[in-house]
Amino acid sequence: MTNTLKTSYQKTPYKLGGNGTRNIGVLTEALQNIDNNLESDIYGSGPIIEDFETKIAKILGKQSAVFFPSGTMAQQIALRIWADRKENQLVAYHPLSHLEIHEQDGLKELQQITPILLGTANRLVTIDDIKDLREPVASVLIELPQREIGGQLPSFEELEEISEYCHEQGISLHLDGARLWEITPFYQKSAEEICALFDSVYVSFYKGIGGIAGAILAGSDDFVQEAKIWKRRYGGDLISLYPYILSADYYFEKRIGKMAEYFEAAKGLAERFNSCSGVKTVPEVPVSNMFHVYFEKSADEVGTILTKIQDETGVGISGYLQEKSADVCAFEVSIGDAYAEIPVEVLDVVFKQLEVGSPCQN
């Protein structure tokens, strides 16, 4: 069933989520106006990498920034630096943090850092979770939005409280900002205003921005200098990172102004899902470009319904379904450029069919 759904999804000309197929054209488009004589960055030096680091540091309101091939590498390193400075191998984060569930325990295996899981998996971390910590921690990592629960956000006031409390307690506050750009419209704050609450910040260039890969880690000058040493230790200080940097910069310029459009589209699309019986989104009203869609039926049954709709309408809804229980399944949507390409009347047909074939109807 999963394979059929996936195949069906791959064949659809339209998609609800994303910025189009991740193919070689994404790279060639980014390179089309670059002079072939432009020289490569060399082991972290040279205008291509230094100019981009300076540009993003400024946008994030931090002294300095360093480009990394991946966020996995960038964040482990940030937490290691805070652990070293506090001489404390404890970090506190959400139970579904990327570091906890997607990195094969790299933080523990490579850095011997022990995470304390804050709160419970199905909700956001709160200021009280942090106040309730029984042991001193070197750092707290906050992910905005919290991806694995649909991309939820605390209020900005609660973030301010968390920041203030951590600073009072001497706890370094790190932002997992994999989707930072995507939350600025909800908070009605600039990236800089959000990052001002954090000591260190990681941002990604291949989620909402739609680049190829790559991340920036930003903070104070001395923090970034230390991060560069660790980047070499990890084998992330490649002789040339320009394929990622040039595309990060190109797609940043192309899409950074569209985050409000994606946010509005996400709210509209979530409303459509929520109007179908047996279907609900988490969060109910999105606070970024993303949300999760839950169905009150088995993955097998929903897979059949979605495959049929995809085949008939040409709109890719999802290529997979995650089994939440025997009779609940879900998938994730992140709005990018692809959504606006779907004619409204085609979308109307999709949701008409989803209502008729709704998992709750018999």
Next chain:
Amino acid sequence: MTNTLKTSYQKTPYKLGGNGTRNIGVLTEALQNIDNNLESDIYGSGPIIEDFETKIAKILGKQSAVFFPSGTMAQQIALRIWADRKENQLVAYHPLSHLEIHEQDGLKELQQITPILLGTANRLVTIDDIKDLREPVASVLIELPQREIGGQLPSFEELEEISEYCHEQGISLHLDGARLWEITPFYQKSAEEICALFDSVYVSFYKGIGGIAGAILAGSDDFVQEAKIWKRRYGGDLISLYPYILSADYYFEKRIGKMAEYFEAAKGLAERFNSCSGVKTVPEVPVSNMFHVYFEKSADEVGTILTKIQDETGVGISGYLQEKSADVCAFEVSIGDAYAEIPVEVLDVVFKQLEVGSPCQN
């Protein structure tokens, strides 16, 4: 002085070493015949990455291979796997191994692996150095050719002895094959025949091959499976590695057949240097495409001479000089495509001037 030499080098239309300027054109050339619709690899899966891994595994005569963004990451991981299997945190390698001098102690800091330095810095590791080890080690790393001493090689017979001895002793033998392709003409052996002596092998695609970045780690199926888990831990399992893979494959096909030409050219060029008084190469007769050039005068004096020759002939000899002592300095040459582009009569002028301006003449 160094700056003048570097600037002068950068301006020359011809170069003794390398495969041309590392600019964006290197990437666009590699992509020119690739279909824009070709889909990206995704976190280590998909034909682009899997096909290349299979291809290189076969060429190296190993069961399996995994593509890494860097050799630094690949080699630390190889040594960790051997350390785990032997429950022994010791590795033995040359005092000037890349892991010892170019990785900010990543192996020690991330893996808590302790190196034992074999022999002395200015010569190759011998079978006796390994037999003289006073403690059992999990693995021995051999770099072929030994880059930091000009790219020297043991005889193939000694390599066979080392391999046999390590296997008898239960020591895993790892090949730092950053320049493996480049030594096949000297040994008159295939990459597979050389790799057969080793349990695990790392090869690079941006030295003689002239790609953008990237490495392959090869070994048995179970070894590579474990390496993939570590690759994720290190943050090397990028969503897309195709810019490096496609260019690695393109330049591999373009240059793998030219290694004998580079080797012959290196021998000829070394002979020209050695014919100048006060100049000698290490090794005297190259065994790969590379060698070091030593001058018996200060870096300042030699810099002035080289800058003048570069400015007058348009041939880039070197952009830097390493001070070996107050009156000895050196640089490295690795022959690639650039050398064959220099007209012989221009090269004659270069060496005529080098002889006249020779560091030993007054």
